Amino acid sequence: MRKEFPFEKLEVWQDARKLVRSVYQCAESFPSAERFGLTSQVTRAAVSVANNLAEGSGRASLKDQAHFSSQAYSSLMETACDLILSNDLGFSAKDATDPILNQAYDLSVRIHNLRESQLRRATQA
DSSP: OOOOOGGGGOHHHHHHHHHHHHHHHHHTTSOGGGTTTHHHHHHHHHHHHHHHHHHHHTOSSHHHHHHHHHHHHHHHHHHHHHHHHHHHTTSSOHHHHHHHHHHHHHHHHHHHHHHHHHHHHHHHO
């Protein structure tokens, strides 16, 4: 059994990891001509959400942690935008992206709350 990194225990990171899987599965339906376009953009943005949460968890100060939570939130907004655009362009169906967008929305609330908590605790310290 391998040892776990501290960020792997964070529920918000676990949810971001699930989002990455969902986005990659959805992006498989995009046209092959988009491999270096929207497909790459949306998958990189989704991965960035999880990466920023992991990186922030390794920061010593709560203010630094909040910065990376903010970065994760921004990447999540980019992911959502890209999924909406994929619908507009006919690369994916709404019935494929709507559940992922709902997943992203729920995650956005959790990341926002995490960031607010980090900032609140930073000012109390």
